[in-house]
Amino acid sequence: MGKLPGATIADLQNARLFDMAVPRMYGGQQSSLRTLMDAxxxxxxxxxxxxxxxAILHGGTWMAAACYPKHVTDEIFAPGENTRVATVFMPRRAKTxxxxxxxxxxxxxxxxxxxxYHAQWDILGIPIIDEASQIIDRASALIPISQVSLLNDWDxxxxxxxxxxxxxxxxxxxPNERLAFHSKTQQENFAADHLRNEPLYQLPILPFLAAKLVFPxxxxxxxxxxxxxxxxxxxSISFTFYEKQDEAAVTHLQVAEASAKIDAAELMLRRCLDDLEASTASGTSMPMEQRARIWRDAGFASRLIWEVVDMLAGASGGGFAQSANPMNQYWRDVRVAGLHGGICPNTTLEVFGRILCGKTPNAPLLQPHGND
Structure with a gap:
């Protein structure tokens, strides 16, 4: 099944890109969100x-650093470990x-x-069940890869x-020490007390991880x-007198619209990062409406990006149909990236619209804080 070759992982590791979310106290880069986005x-x-x-491994590594106590993170980020952490929030099914x-x-x-395939640890979302078999909470369970079975079904x-x-x-x-309960993490009540004064590790989880999904x-x-x-x-443009496509007015309109939508998506995402960093730097909890707005912006930016690539693909001529065409790969990759449930525009727009109408967000990972 598809995965990155070992040489590519080695290149990323040698460039220390996997270290961007690793705390400085463990020898990591502890990079800003802007640096992450640019990379x-x-x-x-x-x-x-x-x-x-x-991007996904960065999110898992960030969670491993922020959401668990020091004696756990000491083990995860032990010297020479080159730690990489994968993560999935929602199970298809889970019995606990x-x-x-x-x-x-x-x-x-x-x-x-x-x-x-390239991680040493996995963070898996699980339900927390009471004696009546009712879900009373959810948690992110940190598990060594040796205890996880890979089903090799990515095709x-x-x-x-x-x-x-x-x-x-x-x-x-x-064990409890490797469980990050969502009722706490949604309030930025993270177990990594030793990083309490590091703003990077106080980010609100949902809007941060959602915005990051759109960077690729x-x-x-x-x-x-x-x-x-x-x-x-x-x-050329077939069935016209245009010998070069870039001489046609329609092409000028298409590339101008594409560049505008790309700029709009990027500006929205950078505003998201500015708001996230400003909130953590001030030490205040981000209001739910602002969290929802960042989530909405991530979903809407994803939609803009898909519209761009789909339009450019449609204007690329019949050669686009060839699987080896580079535009074909961009088109397929952007389409699949946009299918992630965390940035589905229908979901993110509905959630924000509900809040604007004074209703609850109807999203388990977006719950009120004390200041809401």
Whole structure:
């Protein structure tokens, strides 16, 4: 099944790109959100699967640093470990049982575990069940990869190299120290007390991780536009007198609209990052409406990016149909990236619209804070 080659992972590691979310106290880069975005967007222009894998592993590594106590993070980020952490929030199905000292995952399957082939740890979302078999909370369970079964079922039209296979867990005990309960993490009540004064590790989880999902596609859209403009000077428009596509007014309109939508998506995402960093720097909790707005912006930026790449693909001529055509790869990768449930525009727009209408957000990962 598709995954990145070892040489690519080595290149990313040697460039210390996997260290961007690792705290400085463990020898990491502890990079700003802007640095993360710039790196992922740049890589996305060349290869969507590499950018997607890097972005997802960054999120898992960030969660591992922020959401668990120091004696756990000491183990995760031990010297020389080159730590990479994959993550999936929602299981396809999971059966758990509370027992002394933690939770037993009796069985569970999680889809789309991007980057897991290259990770040492996996963070899997699980339900927390009471004695009446009712879900009373959810938690992010930190599990060594040795206890996770990779199902090798990633066979898709796009992002084929991301290795986003399904995984399964059976009869795995997760101690309380490796459980990050969502009722706490949604309030930024993170267990990493030793990082309490580091704003990077106080980010509100949902809007941060959602915005980050769009970075790879933004890079792909930029790459697609550059490719289109380059090829437009080398091909004609069939059944017209245009010997070069870039001489036609319709082409000028298309590239101008594409560049405007790319700029709009990028400006929205950068505003999201500015708001996230401003909130954590001030030490105040971000209001739910602002969280929802960032989530909405991530979904809407994803839609703008898809519109760009789909338009450019449609204007690329019959050669686009060839699977080896680079524009074809951008198109497939952006389409698959936009299918992620965390940035589905219908979901993000509905959630924000509900809040504007004075209703609850109807989203388990977006709950009121004390200041809402």
């Amino acid at each position: 992922v967007v740049e890589i996305g222009q060349g290869d969507g699967s590499v950018a997607w894998t890097l 049982k509370r027992i002394n000292g933690g939770v037993m995952i009796e069985e569970g399957i999680w889809n789309f575990n991007s980057g897991v 898709t039209i796009g992002l084929r190299g991301s290795g986003s296979t399904s995984v399964a867990v059976k009869n795995v005990f997760v 596609a933004l890079g792909m859209a930029k790459g697609a536009l550059e490719l289109f403009i380059d090829k437009a000077s080398q091909r």
